[in-house]
Amino acid sequence: MTQELGIITPQVMSIESPLTLSSGSVLPRYDLTFETYGELNADASNALLICHALSGNHHVAGLDVDGKAGWWNSYIGSGKPIDTDQFFVVCSNNLGGCHGSTGPTTTNPETGKVYGPDFPMVTCKDWVNSQNELRKHLGIDQWAALIGGSMGGMQVLQWSINYPDKLRHALVIAAAPKLSAQNIAFNEVARRAIMTDPDFHEGRFIEHSTTPKQGLAQARMLGHLTYLSDDMMGSKFGRERRETDLKYSYDVEFQVESYLRYQGEKFATKQNFDANTYLLMTKALDYFDPAAEFNHDLTKTLSQATAKFLVVSFTTDWRFAPARSHEIVKALLDNDADVSYAEVTSEHGHDAFLLPNDHYMGIFRAYMKRVLHDSLTITTTSEAAK
């Protein structure tokens, strides 16, 4: 039996010491907003960190104050594949985000004005470094597992490379070891849509009391397209029209147009996603390439990792196709690492990693059993969080 988590109150960790970012810029101080579910056990051996995707945030499970369910609520809770009766689950909003963690919408302590476009570029590595502070803050010596899909999966990879001894298991879902030219190109089109919106004001739209809604909506429409599969769009919309007669105009005629416009609109207005955050996140994705520091040798890169891995891909995902997961699996196999790999059949494209699916859930439950087994057998070392 599964049970819902109820209303979750986000927490904030404030770090008052400066953080040097990959770009060389320094953040004088920062906050990370996060949520937790379940109870941390006495030896802090049952903690999981969930890493969110591009437009996600820390609200991964349970309900927020407005009653909105977290973005992965079907997978996290009592009796669910990520069982909060057994695990202490943590999810934080990435640095540079717009849901509470320090980012472009935060006031710059040095100027007293909102950061906006002045917020420094962040990378996957910076996220991992800031999340490592959260690990210490929560008194966790080693995560039982890190779990992430898409951009979150890349963060998990980064963690396994940069802090190998701080995690026992790495669950890398619908991810890639780096973005392809096509991936970067899609991001660039999204950025151009935002940056050429007349309301963008070179990123100082908050100071102008406006937001580049059109650009953001277009960026989201494009992004959303890359999350769906051709098959799924065919079965969901086909060439279905809103009205029987053709209008021979540029108004919405096909259902798919209506759907995409709605998704864009919702993202740009109701979800109030910050355009600068969107730009930052896409750039962080573009920059992600951990092998660049190891002669572009992914095998050598992942030889740093000591975690056990579960890699999952979805058959109709063309944004980060199964072949991209194969690259990760191959590099891990080259290192004789403990790795399992599942290629889940789904018609939902990249989005599949968020949706219920029997095989996917079965794999998850089976693997989490292994994670639990390992956290129960771990000997309690005297060193709690350093």
Next chain:
Amino acid sequence: MSLMTPEFKLISEWITPNSRVLDLGCGDGTLLEHLIDTYDVTGYGMELDPTKNIQAMQKGLNVIQGNLNNLDLEDYFDANSFDYVIMTQALQVVGRPDELLEDMLAIGKEIIITFPNFGHWRNRAQLLLKGRMPKTDTLPYQWFDTPNIHMCTFNDFETLCEDKDIEVVARTVVNTEHRTSFGMRLAPNWLGEVALYKLQRKSDT
């Protein structure tokens, strides 16, 4: 329910402790789990079926989901990365058994294969006397709906090995109860129903 079949027990006898193993078509992982528990082997299972994948993963095994028909093993694994590459009862269902054998020999120092014998006297008798494709306990399928697309006899298999410079290190021929007999040793290609082969590349090649 996972069951240690007699076939798996016979395979286990060929495994050196602490070796590195790849089990192709590992099913629910029964054999691999047994080898890990009993012989401290390490390694991976490979399985296409999602349900069996989950079952194998529940045993805490490293399972790679992959289709032996369109997967380049050499792309995944380096040469000689395993002491044993095992494949039970799957040779006859793959698209190109000959190519798969080569791939297995490239990544494993020794390979262990089991498959049913199409040359067993019952099969021969059904074809000879009834003029029909054989249906037996080992081969229960109708000809038009069978996963067994590449049946061979022990003699066929050994000819293939000879042509490919593959050395038969060991062979055990058994019946469906996985018992051997004097007759099976005398005329394996007539009386044996299932064969277990341990193979390696001929050392002079």
